[in-house]
Amino acid sequence: MTGPPPAVAAVRVAVRRALPSAGLVLIACSGGADSLALAAALAFEGPRAGLRIGLVTVDHQLQEGSGPRAAALAAWASKSFDPVLVETVTVHAGAGPEDAARTARYGALSRVAAETGAAAVLLGHTRDDQAETVLLALARGSGPRGISGMPARRGVYARPLLDLPRAVVRAACAGLDLEPWEDPHNTDARYARSRVRELVDTLGEKVVANLANTAALVAADCAELDAQAGRFxxxxxxxxxxxxxxxxxxxxxxxxxxxxxxxxxxxxxxxxxxxxxxxxxxxxxxxxxxxxxxxxxxxxxxxxxxxxxxxx
Incomplete structure (x- = not known):
């Protein structure tokens, strides 16, 4: 019997390792390749682990057609997930559009997690996203907390795909015949992360892996120092x-x-x-x-x- 394509198997294994032992697991899904592959893996692994699974998509109302796109994603998800929630938020201009959108998104996700009593909310960040985060932190002059990147787990949030390259996750989408939505902001040079993403693509996979490893090493040091400070x-x-x-x-x-x-x-x-x-x-x-x-x-x-x- 032939198994799933290697990329699909890799994403499923990553999700399996991140699942809690019981409760409701939500996936935050934009419809992009990373979160779509993560959602498909959760739809496969969640029921096998005896877990309830739900999907949340956040409509930031920043692009034309965002409402119908969120509704179409919800319709696709309703076949495998319950609950399926579309959270419409208003992004208030602050330090910048990216930060304002992130604040609105996490506010909605945290509220939904609390209201549903979710045991975990899965986020679709990959190793490439981690490398981008480290480079952005360096460019902004951040300290160790910034350079340590995104944690695999923090509170209710979990990032199962942090050890997987973006290329593998995209290959998983292709292997499952999923058609991801391509966010135009990802290639819009007005956004800092878009410019850094282009740099990461130029640096190549070896540098991406090294940046992600650096984040993990710094995060371990930060955790130890935080633990020592916690005893004071x-x-x-x-x-x-x-x-x-x-x-x-x-x-x-x-x-x-x-x-x-x-x-x-x-x-x-x-x-x-x-x-x-x-x-x-x-x-x-x-x-x-x-x-x-x-x-x-x-x-x-x-x-x-x-x-x-x-x-x-």
Missing amino acids: PLGPSLAVEDLAGLGPALRSRVLRRWALSLGVPGGALTRRHLDALDALVTAWKGQGPTQLPGGLPVSRRAGRIVATPVGE
């Missing part, structure tokens, strides 16, 4: 002597955890804020308080780093 006791204030005894990388993570524990939103906490906090420990010359996002002043008093709410 936090409180309303922190002793300067204890902080000064930590290495810079570890101290930065402790200060970040402490700021988050005070209610500072993580998305607003920048390197500049952390450097200002660190200066209260390592370069204090009597300077006044530094302001964290949300208007929270932090100062050094009697050998401790203290957050002082406005009015005190």
Whole structure:
């Protein structure tokens, strides 16, 4: 008996390894080659594992015909998935169209996951996507968190295809006679990821694999440092002597955890804020308080780093 084409088998094995033991598994599907191949693999592997499977597609309303396209994808999915959900979002211009669309998309996916009690939401990012993420992080001057790329798992989200090249995933679509939708934004030079994608294609598969390996190595280092920082006791204030005894990388993570524990939103906490906090420990010359996002002043008093709410 002849088995599936090698590319189809590779995607199915990747999905099988990522499945939870029980519960509802959702696939976030745009209709592009990566998520379409992932959806087909989940449709095959999910029921065999005794799992409920559902599909969510997000209509960003950024392109003409996006509504009918989402409806057509939902109709295709209804043969194998339940529930099938079309989430229509409004993308608000912010730092850039890509970031704004990503924020809207993940907001919708997280809400759906919570409402349905999903055990996992599968995302169709490949090894090429990981390489693009690393290059974008380097171009933006990101630190280790950015260079570590996308995690295979974080919370409810899982990325089964991170170890597979995009070419293999596209071959899986061809092997199953699936017709993916080609997002014009992927070749639009106005978008940073599109320009980086062209560079990745030029660099070749060996460089893509090396960039993905770099992300995995940096992610492992970050995880270890985060674990060490997690063992540092936090409180309303922190002793300067204890902080000064930590290495810079570890101290930065402790200060970040402490700021988050005070209610500072993580998305607003920048390197500049952390450097200002660190200066209260390592370069204090009597300077006044530094302001964290949300208007929270932090100062050094009697050998401790203290957050002082406005009015005190």
